[in-house]
Amino acid sequence: SLYLYEPGSYAPLARVDEKEGEVENKVYYFHTDQIGTPLEMTDAEGQIVWQAKYRPWGAVEKLVVNEVEQNLRFQGQYFDVETGLHYNTFRYYDPEIGRFITQDPIGLAGGVNLYQYAPNPIRWTDALGWACELFRGVSANHPAIDDARKGIAKPAKADSTITPSEHNYGAVSDVSPYTSWTRDLEIAKWWANKDGPGGVILGTPTGAPKPGDNWHWELSPDDWGESELLLKGVRSKLEVFNPNEL
Incomplete structure (x- = not known):
């Protein structure tokens, strides 16, 4: 056939x-x-x-x-x-x-659950058997909300020397070279709705960058139970969702 x-x-x-x-x-x-x-x-x-x-x-x-x-x-x-x-x-x-x-x-580039299909079978697909979705909730009052609404994830300071541990501890997001992502959609929803209506959720399949890409994933110490992964660098053409429609 x-x-x-x-x-x-x-x-x-x-x-x-x-x-x-x-x-x-x-x-x-x-x-x-x-x-x-x-x-x-x-x-x-x-x-x-x-x-x-x-x-x-x-x-x-x-x-x-x-x-x-x-x-x-x-x-x-x-x-x-x-x-x-x-x-x-x-x-x-x-x-x-x-x-x-x-x-x-x-491997772990697809998440810590090596056998997972997708977070939600009525929303996501995994046609090759290696994709899993990562999410980033950006609230209405977040400094990066304008970029997020355009499908862009950009850190506050790309050349910063802040470490993943320092980023994870908090209070450095305005000088961090990372953006925070999670495998848990509910956590992303919470962050997107933190300041009321107007927030968005960014989504992207996990996986390593292609040759020539200027970004990569870094593991974050999961001290707060947020299933967090850090993105270093700038990414565009990301999926943009209304948190109340997921």
Whole structure:
């Protein structure tokens, strides 16, 4: 089968099946949810040939219509009939427990939980099996709010010699070369709403910078239980969210 996807994603649009001895190929069309998971597949006449209901972490609860085999699941995942697992490019995912069965191939750069899929399965996807989201809550009165609303994370003083421990202890954010991020969405929401309406949450998948990027992650002593990671350098084109819509 040949699969066609939405540009820049693993959300399927159509599937073309070629069978030996048949003159014309069969074309099927996918109908997905908000994160690109197939809910239905229709044929060229618009008839439903496959339809499924899912559990929260991607296991099929019920095949409502199963006239044509269809094994795509969460973005980037392919259902393995023999094992019941989902092949997720770089590792296998178990939809019954919502976890990968092998460790993250990028190690701790993906977070301290080496088996986590994503913080929220109705919002986030992990098409390659190595992404996890990090968040930064920026309140309405924060000095960096204007940049944050444009999807930019910029430290107060990029050339500062402040250490991660000093940043984590507090009272140096106005002279720090770091911006604070967390793996806990609820913590980011708290910071975004700290000064009332107008704050935002920045989001980005974890992972190492690409060659030529002028930023990197640094581990922070988690003295305050905030699941914190520090970003040194400037990043742009980050996702921007209203904290009350997550």
